[in-house]
Amino acid sequence: METNSSHGKNPVKAGGESVHHAELGVDSKELRGRAIQQQEHNRGYLETLRKDPWLLFWIGVMLWTLIVRGFENQSSGSVISIPDFKERFGSLQHGEYFIETKWQSALSGGSNAASIVGSWAASYFADKYGTKPVTLAAAAINIASVAIEFCTTSIGMFFGGKMLNFVAIGAFLNLCTAYVADLSPLAIRSSVIGFCNLSQCIGPFISAIMSYYTSQWENAWSWKSLICAQWGFAAIALIGQILMPESPVYFVRRGKLPEARKALSRLYSDPNDAEGHLERIKLTLEEAESQQNASYAECFRGTNLRRTLIAIMVFQSEPMSGLGFVSNYGALMYQYLGIGDRQSFLIQIGAQILSISGAIISFLISDLIGRRPMYLGGCIGLTMLLFCMGIAGSIDTSAATRAAVGFYTMYNFFYNAGVGSNVYTIAGEVPTSILRTKTLAIALSLSAAINTMWSFIAPYMFNPGYGNLKAKIGFVYGAFMLIFAVMAWFFVPETRLRTYEELDELFMNQVATREFRHYVTVAERRATEAFTATEKLGEIGHA
Secondary structure (H helix, E strand, O other): OOOOOOOOOOOOOHHHOOOOHHHHHHOHHHHHHHHHHHHHHHOOHHHHHHHOHHHHHHHHHHHHHOHHHHHHHHHHHHHOOOHHHHHHHOEEEOOEEEOOHHHHHHHHHHHHHHHHHHHHHHHHHHHHHOHHHHHHHHHHHHHHHHHHHHOOOOHHHHHHHHHHHHHHHHHHHHHHHHHHHHHOOHHHHHHHHHHHHHHHHHHHHHHHHHHHHHOOOOOOHHHHHHHHHHHHHHHHHHHHHHHOOOOHHHHHHOOOHHHHHHHHHOOOOOHHHHHHHHHHHHHHHHHOOOOOOOOHHHHHOOOHHHHHHHHHHHHHHHHHOOHHHHHHHHHHHHHHOOOOHHHHHHHHHHHHHHHHHHHHHHHHHHHHHOHHHHHHHHHHHHHHHHHHHHHHHOOOOHHHHHHHHHHHHHHHHHHHHHHHHHHHHHHHHOOOHHHHHHHHHHHHHHHHHHHHHHHHHHHHHHOOOOOOOHHHHHHHHHHHHHHHHHHHHHHOOOOOOOOHHHHHHHHHOOOOHHHOOOOOOHHHHHHHHHHHHHHHOOOOOOO
């Protein structure tokens, strides 16, 4: 199925006739932009990884920045489980010290609310001033907030420092995902954007190892060491953030073409590629339905509504699968299931190894088999796993308890292999380039809002003395994941090997979800013909 629509001047004749020299001269820049899109299609996975090392390096700087988010999330749950912290700031319950349930909820729920503020503020200021200055501002807030947490003298002060920290983390998550999505080469786009999730698995892994060794120290350093470690991540990220180029998409949107050209020259090894990508970005922005109107309201108008709802849906599957519960209360849950303090931290290390393993598997194969099957398979896998955990938690035997612990731990693998990495890819790809940061802000904020709800509710659901569900909480999250598996089948399209111009066309033509993979776009035909013409005339580098 094909469309016959055209946009502006089309230098390619109907029926795929070759382009003459005279025609090339009229729209040579447009042809170069279209030809570079086909060049992206032609390059394989490994060739793309080798082609532009500086492009991957600057993407890596932003991915490194996200490590702090995962580390802070994990350390929050670990800190409230460390004996010295519980004795200093907790209360005595049944002969043991615990942080009160209301503070558990406040620390987890409040941090999610703070991340909403950071995400929305980042999207607004990034559109106005660019990604780089807003990222640097967030880094300064992050460094200052860690100092407050480190010097805390009360649970209230610790709460305040964490809220400020998550404002910065919310900004990081939005800006890094958008920046990486803007720059990612087509052949490895899912791997690179999905690395946003892997980055957030590395932080918890390091935090789990530190918690295992420091939790038995009988002084404040047993928990302060987890907090000050964030300065190490922040310092390395800050150096890279100061030196990194601004997103060329921002410069093109602002009409600053010389600055965009300079930024692209720092990303691409071949000057012809840099110039071609400048024209590609211009074409993509010109073809976008919203064009220069980048208001939040635009995210819900026309075909942008469908794109925004898809981004919201996939990000909602994060909290509804129990991610916040697992990441914030992992050690505590193990302890409630009868696992000792030290052993619970050891199991957490194993859980984070499973997280990284799942994220790496997704990183390696998502660009090969596509986003839709990975995400759909992840939803189905989590549904089965969570129901198994709930069933095991319903049986009062030691063997069933061990099984529940095993299912609870395996969650980390199944989540990151299917859902965790691919939500970033899907939500990063489906918005139009002009609305990417705002669409991500909306999706991330709603996800954080639902996480906030679960953060207040979950402790009362599984804590002894309240709901006391323990592992039976798997029934709750499993039921929600069954719903998301059904929605994924009907609403999540395949975006693999689609340029942003092609995606704009697919959504504007209201192509059905299951036709995305095979639908032939006008942009594809133009890119193929332009590449052939410019290659014959030596106007584009070899793919």
